[in-house]
Amino acid sequence: MKAFYSNLRIKYKLVGLISLMMLVIGLATYFVMRFTFEAYDDEIYRQSASALNSASLGVEKELRDMEKLTFTIATDGSIQRYLDVIKQGGSDYDNFLVAISLQERLLSIGGFAKYVLSFHLIDVYQREYKHGANANMLSAARIEEVIAETERNTGGISYIFPENGDGALIAGRQIRQVRNLELDILGTLAVRLDLARLFRDLAGPVNQGDGMFAILAGDGQSVYPTNPSIDVSVLNVSHGEGSGYEVREVNGERFFITYVPSSYMDWTYLNIQPYDAIFRKTETAKQSVFVIYLIVFLLVLLAALWFSRSVTSPIERLSDRMKRVQMGHFEYALLPGEREPAMDEAGLLHRNFRIMVERINELINENYVKQLAIKDTEFKALQAQINPHFLYNTLESINWSAKAVGHKQISVMVESLGYLLRSSISGKEPLVPLQEEMATIGHYISIQAIRFEERLDFRSHIPARLNDCLVPKLSVQPIVENAIQYALEPMIDTCVITVEAEESGGIMRLAISDNGPGIQHDVLARLNSGELVPRGTGIGLRNIDERIRLLFGEGYGLEVGDNKGGGTRITLVLPVEMRDPHV
Structure with missing residues (x-):
């Protein structure tokens, strides 16, 4: 499972994460709503139960009052005496008078009962005596039902439920003789209660x-x-x-x-x-919350898809371009319909990758051009290559011929030229001892002295301790050559060229100076920038400066300035590095 999740694409991870969050929120919302609605149901129950308790207490109070009223009537001495008279039997006239007396007594006892519709007394002969504002005659079936219910309670109160013909609740009670606790049945009391009003x-x-x-x-x-x-x-x-x-x-x-x-x-x-x-509103609220949540979930899911696509699409496009670079296509161009990358992190990746590809492409082109130049140079070198041994043998033949005929100057020039050729062609060491570099300069001066005679005055002041100090090969000779070309040739008088060295704090300062016309400031700037290339060997001052910096670091190089006695002074600033003389 972990490997499956790790291999999922980022956009699917984002969509899954947001969907999981929405599900968690949905479950939390569901449980909160469930708790809320249950609390709402409980609150409705409490309110309903409170109202119901209040109503039931009121009803039961009235029923208890009715029980007391029926007990008072059933045990009333006058009523018991009247019913006893009726039970003993008498004339119709006597019964008529007793009936009036009963009604008057009922009126005096319960005439002010609020919820009583009527009072009914039923004698032992099931003759009915009624009194009340709504004193309807009870049906025979109703009378029999009242008598039967009250007989079961033997003097206790009984409630006879309403029926279709009579909607009143009847509170019934047997009337028994309480005199001397005889408990003979004298009749039945039925009190009709107005349930609707109650x-x-x-x-x-x-x-x-x-x-x-x-x-x-x-x-x-x-x-x-x-x-x-x-x-x-x-x-x-x-x-x-x-x-x-x-x-x-x-x-x-x-x-x-x-x-x-x-x-x-x-x-x-x-x-x-x-x-x-x-609960209509509650159900509506539940359904609304569910529908709203479903809509929000779908909208969030769509937003998650859009967001994940906006995040991963630039990365996918960058991956496609990397594959193209891997296959050797280094051009970077916007695809049809593709917009410029945004200024976010993905856009920064695109821009950096574009810069990198363009730089790689430039380096490839530069390297290609350099390779072509190298091949061309190698080809030209092969064309112009002369067997060094043949050249040395030829110069040696000229030297011996000049000695044979007594031309000493020709001999000196040939020997010096051979040394210079051997020094420039043979040996691949970038650093040589200072005395070897000075020997090369000596042979070069020998050739130039024959040409310029007394106009050239070359002087050298090199401490013996610095003879083995390493200097870049052919770094001093081109500067001496420049002094001859730019200082000696324009002069009529003798040109003094001096090479001197001094050491301080582990740094050697090797200076080449002349008393020529000097270098103008604009020419000096051109020399330092490499724009002006000296004649002769074609090795410029800038080239020497760059070689020194590459070999020893940025703290070393050339210093070009004016000589104190007039002319130009060029100083090589080098570290003091010695070679073992026995090596």
Whole structure:
């Protein structure tokens, strides 16, 4: 895997790295959103549970008050006496008077109950005595249901759920004779409660919007509402589960349900809200975040591709040009449609490579020209080559012929010329002892003395300790030759040419001076620059200066100036390097 990653191209590495970063950011965003939405769900539950608790506490308070009211009525002495009279049997007139007395007593006890629709007393003969603002007659089936439920509780309160014909919740209780604790059944009390008003007052905040407040009995039967918009019995939320919330699907529609068990009854209070209505914005936010993230991921991916291409394309083009150079193509030209390199690091690489290629191309051309020149020079040298032995033998023959006829000057000139030729042709050492260089100058002066006679006065002042000091070969003779050409020839009087040497601090200063007309400043500049080439051997002062610098370093070379007594003084500045005389 590591080798695979290492061999990937840079642009794919960049795209992969940016994609990985986006995935990490996406996962982090997902977990943050998940945590946020869960916290949001919990907050909705807390608010819903708070409202539901408030409503349930109010309802249960009213139910406890109703339990106290029914107990007060069932144990009231007057009501028990009236019912006992009815139970004993009497005339219709007596029963009529008792019925009026019962209604008056019910009015005096519970006439101000806020949520009571009506009071109903049922005697042992199942005759009904009612009182209230909405005192409708109970159906026979309803009466039988009330009697049956209250009998099971034997004096305790019972709640009879609403039915289609009667939407009120009935709080029922058996009335038993409390005198002397006889506990004989005297009748049944049924109090009809206005559930709509009760829940409207107490569960108003819960019923806001599309929400619905509901009560489930322990067996799953709906206590309220009597005709719910959804079948709440299928929710299967029981008292034992405790309070909480969940999302249930009923008839293809999801609902957010908060439930709180009753501490008073075997009931469960429900707050049912349409899930989509509550979480529509949340779902929209989730989808929007996902879509936005997907769009941003694609845009970032495209940007990464563009960025990686902008980084790697110049490198790839540079690699292609390197391959062309490797194949021997040293020309550097922009491809069709290619722009000038930018000023960034890749552009700097391109410019440096272009400069390098152009320099290599120049060096190749220069080397090619030099090779042609070398070949031409070698060819010309071969054409002009003369056998040195033949030349030396010829000069020796001339020397002996001149001695034979008594021409001493011709003999001296021939001997000196042979020495000069032998010195220039033989030997490849770049450095020679100073005394050997002075011997060469002596033979050259011998030839020139025959020509100029008393007009040439050559003097040499070389300390013996410097005779073995190394100097570049043929470095002094060309300067002496220049002195003869530029100082002696224009003069009528005797020209004094002096060669002298001195040593100080490991540096030897070898000076060649004359008393000629000297060198004008503009001519001196031309000599130093190499523009003016002296006649004779063709070796200029600049050439000698460059040879000295190449052999000994930049601290050495030639110094050209005026002589103190008039004329020109040229000084060679050289290091004191001795050769072993026994070598």
